[in-house]
Amino acid sequence: MQSTGRRKKAQMDVFVLLAPVVIVFVAFTIVPFLISLIISFFKYTGYGKMEFVGLNNYIITLTGDANFTRSTIATLLIFLVSVVPQNLIALVLALILNNRFIKLKGLFRAVFFMPYITSGISLAIVFMGIFSVKEIYGIANYMGSLFGLEPINWFANADTMYIVIGLILN
Amino acid sequence: MSVPVSQIHGSKLNHLIFQIGCYAVLFLFLLFFGFPFYMMAVLASHTAPVDWSQSNPFLFGAHFIDNALALFHDLIFVRAILNSIVIAVLTTLVQIIFCTIAGYLFAKCEFKFKKLLFALIVGSLMIPVFLKIVPLYQMMVFLRWTNTYLPFVVPAIATPFGIFLMKQLIETSLPNALLEAGKMDGLNPYQIIFSIVFPVQKASIAVLATISFIMTWNDYLYAFIMLPNRESFTIPIVIQSMFNTLGGSSYGQLMIANVVTHLPILLVFLFASKQIIRNILAGSIKG
Incomplete structure (x- = not known):
């Protein structure tokens, strides 16, 4: 009898401690997702009246929207171009860095991690500077080269690098 | 990489080559990753637009x-x-x-x-x-x-x-x-x-x-x-x-x-x- 009472008390404590997390999680994650889902069945401009149109939005997007198909293909391409080779590179670098005889491990590790901790905006602007088409400040032009997918490559690089190196390094 | 004892003859050279190769790859990627950050600092010290035919884009300018x-x-x-x-x-x-x-x-x-x-x-x-x-x-x-x-x-x-x-x-x-x-x-x-x-x-x-x-x-x-x-x-x-x-x-x-x-x-x-x-x-x- 006493033990069930104690267990109930422990349950209460857990719920009190977890309550703010659950409330906020439901209010700011679950509810917006559901509202998004509901809106997807309506014709809605962000204000004014909502008009129920059923699956119409989905049909239009999946069949009639050229942008949608094009951007889906682009996403897949970027995924292939970035994830596959960068995983291989990250694995090779991690294996090399894992060797006993390598000196300056800290330096290499820090520089390899750096893209991961920088913001997308900064990187994008630096790359726009480097790969600018305008002749005046495009460093890449100066070096006589091309690029287009490269910035994205770098981002993906950073993420995969982080995981693999983090796992294998000692 | 530890070298097996049986290969110790002549393998010292191989080992050295392997080490140099490893360092080469590492430095290559060091440049690859470090370059944008270096350029960030360099570009910060130039006034734009810069005519790169006049000044070297890889060196620091005077306007930081x-x-x-x-x-x-x-x-x-x-x-x-x-x-x-x-x-x-x-x-x-x-x-x-x-x-x-x-x-x-x-x-x-x-x-x-x-x-x-x-x-x-x-x-x-x-x-x-x-x-x-x-x-x-x-x-x-x-x-x-x-x-x-x-x-x-x-x-x-x-x-x-x-x-x-x-x-x-x-x-x-x-x-x-x-x-x-x-x-x-x-x-x-x-x-x-x-x-x-x-x-x-x-x-x-x-x-x-x-x-x-x-x-x-x-x-x-x-x-x-x-x-x-x-x-x-x-x-x-x-x-x-x-x-x-x-x-x-x-x-x-x-x-x-x-x-x-x-x-x-x-x-x-x-x-x-x-x-x-x-x-x-x-x-x-x-x-």
């Missing part, structure tokens, strides 16, 4: 201080630094407290709906933020929370990633014996959390704090949507708007802004990187 002064003359930028610091610090603190508590409860306590709740939280990690951002914005407008710190601090109470991370770390690195000892000494659950879990999990908390600080500091889309006023901009938004208005005409200032953006992150990273790596490994080996 001019550019910096011009940048800090802009009060919006100074204000943005303060905004970014306040938002990042507050968010990180809130995340540390609530994610540690929730992580501990999920890792070490039994209660109803635990599996379902945890599955929901981890599952929400898979769904991109774009799916919820429109209703979230409408909610924030309705609550009159736009242009304040609240849209960052309040949702940070339940950060799925932080809860997941803390649950994994606490599960592997907090000995049950400590908790049992605490219970034997008559501590209630609140005392256990604040006098055992928090002090023992300092390393895990450092990991969470680093990651959450970096994520908040770099966050662009969410901040851009929730903070439409110029006075409440954070650094990434200011850089973006500077880029739109100045364009190529003052690349130097833009790059200085970038350098300034990176400084706190680098500090946090250098300060905690050893602890992060150690802790990731501690978790992976024991788990």
Whole structure:
């Protein structure tokens, strides 16, 4: 009898401690997702009246929207171009860095991690500077080269690098 | 790479070649990764537009201080630094407290709906933020929370990633014996959390704090949507708007802004990187 009472008390404590997390999680994650889902069945401009149109939005997007198909293909391409080779590179670098005889491990590790901790905006602007088409400040032009997918490559690089190196390094 | 004893004849040369090859690959990628950051610093010291046929783009120019002064003359930028610091610090603190508590409860306590709740939280990690951002914005407008710190601090109470991370770390690195000892000494659950879990999990908390600080500091889309006023901009938004208005005409200032953006992150990273790596490994080996 006493033990069930104690267990109930422990349950209460857990719920009190977890309550703010659950409330906020439901209010700011679950509810917006559901509202998004509901809106997807309506014709809605962000204000004014909502008009129920059923699956119409989905049909239009999946069949009639050229942008949608094009951007889906682009996403897949970027995924292939970035994830596959960068995983291989990250694995090779991690294996090399894992060797006993390598000196300056800290330096290499820090520089390899750096893209991961920088913001997308900064990187994008630096790359726009480097790969600018305008002749005046495009460093890449100066070096006589091309690029287009490269910035994205770098981002993906950073993420995969982080995981693999983090796992294998000692 | 250890060399087998049977190959010791003639293998010293091979070993040397192998070592040199390894270093070559490493230095190649060092250049590859370091180059953008080096260029960032270099471009910060030039006035744009520069005619590269006149000056060498890989060397530092003479205008670093001019550019910096011009940048800090802009009060919006100074204000943005303060905004970014306040938002990042507050968010990180809130995340540390609530994610540690929730992580501990999920890792070490039994209660109803635990599996379902945890599955929901981890599952929400898979769904991109774009799916919820429109209703979230409408909610924030309705609550009159736009242009304040609240849209960052309040949702940070339940950060799925932080809860997941803390649950994994606490599960592997907090000995049950400590908790049992605490219970034997008559501590209630609140005392256990604040006098055992928090002090023992300092390393895990450092990991969470680093990651959450970096994520908040770099966050662009969410901040851009929730903070439409110029006075409440954070650094990434200011850089973006500077880029739109100045364009190529003052690349130097833009790059200085970038350098300034990176400084706190680098500090946090250098300060905690050893602890992060150690802790990731501690978790992976024991788990």
